[in-house]
Amino acid sequence: MSNKTLLALQDKFAYIPIFARLLNEPDEVLSLSSGYKLTPNDFPERFHKILFTTINELYHEGVSKIGKFEINAYLLKGFTNQHRIYKDNGGDEYVDRVMELNEPDNFDYHYNRVKKFSLLRHYTEVGIDISDIYDVDVFELKDEEEQSERFNKLTIVDIVKHIDSKIIDIKSEFLIEKEGVGSHLSENIRDIFFKKTLALSYGANLTSGYLNTASRGARLRKLYCISGNSGSGKTRSLLAHILNMCVTDIYTDGKWVKTNNKGRGLFISTELEEEEIKIPAVCFIADVEEEKVHNNDLTDDEIKRLKHAFKVLEQTPVWFEELFDFDDDDIEHEIEKHVNKNGVQYIGFDYMHSTLKMFDSLAKQGARNLQEHQVLRIMSIRLKNICNRYNVWIGTSTQLNDTWKQGALDQSALEGSKSIVNKLDLGAIQIPLTTQDEALFDEIKKTANLGFHLQPTHTINIYKNRGNKWKLIRIWVHFNLGTLRMTDLFVTNYKGEVISDITPTMVEQFLEVDENEETVVFNIYAEDKEEIMAIIKEANSYQDEGCIGDLFGG
Structure with missing residues (x-):
């Protein structure tokens, strides 16, 4: 996949409110409790990648508010090539401009748009066609507007499910059994x-x-x-x-x-x-x-x-x-x-x-x-x-x-x-x-x-x-x-005695509480694979000649 295609799968306008929040309120975006997860891979161009990486490093060094002075000082400590790219792209002017445009109310919209494009780039890099979701070769203004409107309505989950539904058509006998996960028995008990x-x-x-x-x-x-x-x-x-x-x-x-x-x-x-x-x-x-x-x-x-x-x-x-x-x-x-x-x-x-x-x-x-x-x-x-x-x-x-x-x-x-x-x-x-x-x-x-x-x-x-x-x-x-x-x-x-204390139940509009949701799920798949192998081992020990399985070798 060409680099040109990957660079087309981005929205540079969405980066402006992202960087505005990162510069003015880095703790609201980069802390573990923020609920957001940005990485350098969310920015395909080197300038934006360098800017994000620098802000992220400064934040983790304890800098609470970040501007062009802090960015230049950090890059000049030993990142000469990165500093040159930053300056060649008008980094100081870009930082000054975005710091004036901090709009927290719109941040989630732009954040989700950035993450959706990151997901599409990832699919593209591994050879999955995403043109039915976002076609970079659409040039007609009307078509581009319709595509953008459809894309805005999609969530990350929608995109993943759509791609999964395409892949599922070619999956059959090559499914890999998933190992189960576990937790302490008390985990989520109050929620349950x-x-x-x-x-x-x-x-x-x-x-x-x-x-x-x-x-x-x-x-x-x-x-x-x-x-x-x-x-x-x-x-x-x-x-x-x-x-x-x-x-x-x-x-x-x-x-x-x-x-x-x-x-x-x-x-x-x-x-x-x-x-x-x-x-x-x-x-x-x-x-x-x-x-x-x-x-x-x-x-x-x-x-x-x-x-x-x-x-x-x-x-x-x-x-x-x-x-x-x-x-x-x-x-x-x-x-x-x-x-x-x-x-x-x-x-x-x-x-x-x-x-x-x-x-x-x-x-x-x-x-x-x-x-x-x-x-x-x-x-x-x-x-x-x-x-x-x-x-x-x-x-x-x-x-x-x-x-x-x-x-x-x-x-x-x-x-x-x-x-x-x-x-x-x-x-x-x-x-x-x-x-x-x-x-x-x-x-x-x-x-x-x-x-x-x-x-x-x-x-x-x-x-x-x-x-x-x-x-x-x-x-x-x-x-x-x-x-x-x-x-x-x-x-x-079972004795034939009428049970009088049971009444029929018809649920008018069922609302099921999934009692297993976010709770303990024991290692059932691993255990059951072992059980299946035990059954096969038992069968292989038989000496009977009349079993149907003999038709297929062994």
Whole structure:
């Protein structure tokens, strides 16, 4: 990159109030407590660089007010070349002029402008194209004014995010795991408790009010897994959760209502195609049975509602991705991309299962003879790390084995791996009513005043609920698979006894207190990398010849 281009990425007019403040009130800019951070690299031309460096050195030598006399005296002590450049550029006259123009009220504006140009120069020096942010080759006055107006509105964070969003498109399998950081356990404890008093630590609305009560909603940095048997509606309920957090308008009780939802979501499908996700999404918004769409059996009112639902969905900040053959890096790549580009915080990953690419990827890392439960264990570690690294909520699911039919409604019923439970913040099983459940419901109706007319269709059985008191409970719901609408009915414990002291919670406009913000974050990534390597080492010790991992070498 030419020096001419770098010199064009600056605003010399912004230097005037910067140097005015530096000369008149150096302590307000250069002290550690000032909140500002200027360096010689913020000034690409040698004259300004020399002037700043001299002022900075004089300040740290104890000079409280700096003028041309102090500057000349400092440079003449042994910096002959720098003094010559200072004099050749009219240094004394420049200092006299800027000292008369000290305007503290405008300092922050000019400071931020200087730092933004410094950032652009840095990106340019390492070969990153920044012309879509600031093009030095714009010569038309109108274009230059429009560019300057756009640039003034940008913050440092805006620029960094924009560049990151461009880079993210070429990042995939070459991501470097970031080491976690730590602190003393007491650090920020007062702030944590103060924030807790400001708002309830609830996340976004899930579709069940009872599930909201039990889990405190979809909270950032949390991993929820609601498993289900084939046909139980686990994909549809996960999609409904994401929509319920993000959709701004919904048809209910015969009218369109505002939801006040503020969520931004991403739904990743590993089996179902676009049509199988997007049609149910529109039916959820419009409260129209999907079967009527497929049979072309819609009333005029339903057609009108669906057309309105199209507009609602177009304005809803939810994105969709298909990952039919993937590894853990692919999952993180898609999430990182949408976090950076679209600001998503609520992610539905449908669902946890092994793939050939995953075995291949792990084989390239040295793993041989991996078994299904080990692959899923590694995936759960990565998903939980993604929650923490990107400050997102992830909802996912697994298949069930046949033990649920015998009443096993805990981690032992998970297909392939009950060991994934260690990383879950919420673990639950969603199943249709069994014959035993129907008999239990008949008994409950005889003794309990339930006060509803709907028949339960499913139960959500919570076997793990980190940090919350409601565990080993069964939420009985009516779940309409055609509209994705879920209605709470009642709650029992695992013994079949009705729990009367739990009430559904619907957060009208969720305000989540991020309990991990600026607080202790233990060395989870380093520890989990060690755990993954231990799993691989264990797999490599196996002698079984029938493992899927054998297909990929070793």
